[in-house]
Amino acid sequence: MTFGSISPLEKVSARDRIARALRAAIVSGQMEPGVVHSAPSLGVKFGVSATPVREAMLDLVREGLVEIVPNKGFRVTEIKESDLDEITEVRLLLEPPVVRKVTAIIPDEDFPELRALAQDIVDGAVAGDLVSYTEADRLFHLRLLSYADNGRILNLVSDLRAHTRLFGLTSLLEQGELEGVAREHFGIIDALESRDPDAVERIMRDHISQTRGRWAHPSDGERPSGQG
Known part of the structure; x- marks a missing residue:
């Protein structure tokens, strides 16, 4: 398991950097449900002491992503299929209409930044780094929502994404399909830059539906006929 999204140059605390990488590893399925991880062993992977790892893990405990196993x-935490269905349903209710609403107000000068964020997702896919891929995807979607200037929506979607599980990412990577999925983000940007709210909402809806269609299922030799 690698934690490619960690960078010592970022101007955030080690605790926050580690929490972000762990969160992405959990979402991507790199850290599997039910598996116990110790702070010292993770500290070795990050090249830090156990203290910031333990602090980061306690943050994730409060978010419901991990639970404490005494002396270990x-x-x-396990996520039920019904939980993933509910998360996807709420995201579909929120994100497509919100991004549709901001289509007309995104400044032209911001599109190079948005394309750079989309490229980060592709780079993670090409590198086979699921942690970096997941974190870049999170940043991209939250950036789009930020134009609505609604902190409650931003926090809610961020929390929903943290509780999503994309177990199918490994299968997509192994089948050579993850890069294509990553490039779908450029389609969202193209629709936004064309100021086409109908297309934006449609593409966003299809894109989020993939979470349950072809991403969130554990690899079992069959790929679900995904939506989107």
């Missing part, structure tokens, strides 16, 4: 460490 932290266990990634």
Whole structure:
């Protein structure tokens, strides 16, 4: 398991950087549900002491992503299929109409930044780095929502994404399909830049539906006929 999204140059605390990388590893399925991880062993992977890892893990405990196992460490919490269905349903209610609403107000000068964020997702896919891929995807979607200037929506969607599980990412990577999925983000940007709210909402809806269609299922030799 790698934590490619960690960078010592970022101007955030080690605790926050580690929490973000762990969160992405949980979402991407790199840290599997039910598995116990100790702070010292994770500290070795990050090249830090156990203290910031333990602090980061306690943040994730408060978010419901891991639970404390006395005298052993932290266990990634299980997520039921019904939980994933509910998360996707709420995201579909929120994100497509919100991004549709901001289509007309995104400044022209911001599109290079948005394309750079989309490219980060592609780069993570090409590198086979699921942690970096997941974190870049999170940043991209939250950036789009930020134009609505509604902190409650931003926080809610961020929390929903943290509780999503994309177990199918490994299968997509192994089948050579993850890069194509990553490039779908450029389609969202193209629709936004064309100021086409109908297309934006449609593409966003299809894109989020993939979470349940082809991403969130564990690899079992079959790929679900995904939506989007």
